[in-house]
Amino acid sequence: xxxxxxxxxxxxxxxxxxxxxxxxxxxxxxxxxxxxxxxxxxxxxxxxxxxxxxxxxxxxxxxxxxxxxxxxxxxxxxxxxxxxxxxxxxxxxxxxxxxxxxxxxxxxxxxxxxxxxxx
Amino acid sequence: xxxxxxxxxxxxxxxxxxxxxxxxxxxxxxxxxxxxxxxxxxxxxxxxxxxxxxxxxxxxxxxxxxxxxxxxxxxxxxxxxxxxxxxxxxxxxxxxxxxxxxxxxxxxxxxxxxxxxxxxxxxxxxxxxxxxxxxxxxxxxxxxxxxxxxxxxxxxxxxxxxxxxxxxxxxxxxxxxxxxxxxxxxxxxxxxxxxxxxxxxxxxxxxxxxxxxxxxxxxxxxxxxxxxxxxxxxxxxxxxxxxxxxxxxxxxxxxxxxxxxxxxxxxxxxxxxxxxxxxxxxxxxxxxxxxxxxxxxxxxxxxxxxxxxxxxxxxxxxxxxxxxxxxxxxxxxxxxxxxxxxxxxxxxxxxxx
Numbered sequence: 001x002x003x004x005x006x007x008x009x010x011x012x013x014x015x016x017x018x019x020x021x022x023x024x025x026x027x028x029x030x031x032x033x034x035x036x037x038x039x040x041x042x043x044x045x046x047x048x049x050x051x052x053x054x055x056x057x058x059x060x061x062x063x064x065x066x067x068x069x070x071x072x073x074x075x076x077x078x079x080x081x082x083x084x085x086x087x088x089x090x091x092x093x094x095x096x097x098x099x100x101x102x103x104x105x106x107x108x109x110x111x112x113x114x115x116x117x118x119x
Numbered sequence: 120x121x122x123x124x125x126x127x128x129x130x131x132x133x134x135x136x137x138x139x140x141x142x143x144x145x146x147x148x149x150x151x152x153x154x155x156x157x158x159x160x161x162x163x164x165x166x167x168x169x170x171x172x173x174x175x176x177x178x179x180x181x182x183x184x185x186x187x188x189x190x191x192x193x194x195x196x197x198x199x200x201x202x203x204x205x206x207x208x209x210x211x212x213x214x215x216x217x218x219x220x221x222x223x224x225x226x227x228x229x230x231x232x233x234x235x236x237x238x239x240x241x242x243x244x245x246x247x248x249x250x251x252x253x254x255x256x257x258x259x260x261x262x263x264x265x266x267x268x269x270x271x272x273x274x275x276x277x278x279x280x281x282x283x284x285x286x287x288x289x290x291x292x293x294x295x296x297x298x299x300x301x302x303x304x305x306x307x308x309x310x311x312x313x314x315x316x317x318x319x320x321x322x323x324x325x326x327x328x329x330x331x332x333x334x335x336x337x338x339x340x341x342x343x344x345x346x347x348x349x350x351x352x353x354x355x356x357x358x359x360x361x362x363x364x365x366x367x368x369x370x371x372x373x374x375x376x377x378x379x380x381x382x383x384x385x386x387x388x389x390x391x392x393x394x395x396x397x398x399x400x401x402x403x404x405x406x407x408x409x410x411x412x413x414x415x416x417x418x419x420x421x422x423x424x425x426x427x428x429x430x431x432x433x434x435x436x437x438x439x440x441x442x443x444x445x446x447x448x449x450x451x452x453x454x455x456x457x458x459x460x461x462x463x464x465x466x467x468x469x470x471x472x
Binding site (some may be wrong): 047049054055079081083084 | 169171172176177178437438439440443444445
């Protein structure tokens with residue numbers, strides 16, 4: 001099994017993300033508001049933009065009705081810096097508009113204040 | 120994508136001016152209206168741009184906070200050097216275009232002149248890859264012609280830019296503008312600003328408006344063809360910028376069908392509309408719908424020629440198209456045409472090396 005320290009736990013506040021390397025792969029490390037860490041291939045599935053240049057935010061959800069916005073999931077959604085596509089951090093990096101597509105993801109654990117990505 | 124083998128000609132790059140940068144090129148009293156009266160151009164769109172960083176790619180905003188597209192060195196690093204452009208056509212972000220102003224044409228004319236001087240001095244003469252667009256305030260037609268006469272012979276100006284908003288440019292009133300463009304070997308580039316695509320109004324949502332921008336392109340093409348612009352100016356070409364391209368076969372078929380029935384109303388048309396399109400109109404690819412190769416090739420087949428499409432990135436805007444990812448993996452000869460040769464063949468002033 002391959003594993004690698006990608007950052008320190010203190011490098012990311014809840015609701016933030018950063019780029020790092022897992023071997024030669026550029027990976028996106030995300031921290032949700034509950035303090036959990038997640039790791040994805042740092043490349044939008046659409047045209048390959050580096051996602052750390054985008055934002056972590058919430059989303060208007062499928063509970064919304066016409067003319068009535070329902071917004072939640074703060075800190076759980078990555079939006080691409082180019083076309084704004086939304087990916088669900090806590091659901092395997094699946095794209096909100098098409099959940100069949102997802103970001104490649106990696107397993108993550110925390111040890112001794114270090115974030116470790118492994119596959 | 121064989122980017123090592125094809126150096127691309129990018130037909131839509133947006134450099135951006137900030138008012139403070141253009142002031143030294145602006146005459147009084149127009150400078151006074153900006154510096155002392157805080158005048159800014161009116162905007163019409165009622166929406167917040169719902170992407171990540173407004174109209175821009177979030178990663179194209181400068182590290183010091185200046186707007187995307189406002190710094191040549193940053194554009195060189197992020198786009199021209201990184202992709203390996205051979206040429207790029209600047210299409211600006213003087214927002215909205217002087218030709219979109221709904222009044223005060225004196226100010227619009229002054230802005231266009233200042234913008235052209237800024238563009239030449241700060242961009243065209245600083246990077247040999249960049250070519251430019253002549254800005255005019257077309258509502259004051261005679262002043263617009265003077266501006267084309269003033270800067271149209273600059274070796275790096277390749278087209279006159281007209282916005283797609285609420286003026287139909289095929290109207291004979293504007294034909295002297297096309298005559299001036301043709302005289303200087305300039306093509307016409309049309310790029311949408313804020314066309315009110317819902318019967319002169321705005322739809323409720325940005326996604327509706329943005330979906331329907333190609334309808335504004337179709338309107339201009341139809342208007343230009345049936346008003347006889349291309350028969351009157353046989354050396355003039357029109358580049359339709361940033362409307363995508365999947366609409367092209369539809370409007371060709373529709374215009375040809377109408378022409379067969381209703382030709383008597385526009386007897387100055389000597390060719391069927393789709394032939395005029397093939398000979399004198401080109402279309403930039405961005406924003407490209409996600410097509411597979413079979414779908415893409417089907418569209419080319421329906422267009423009847425592979426010489427219409429010209430690749431564009433729309434850098435640094437949010438709906439940027441990556442040269443390596445936006446189009447399906449095409450055969451090399453077709454790639455060469457779309458990514459380079461079609462644009463070189465279209466713009467007489469672009470080196471065709």
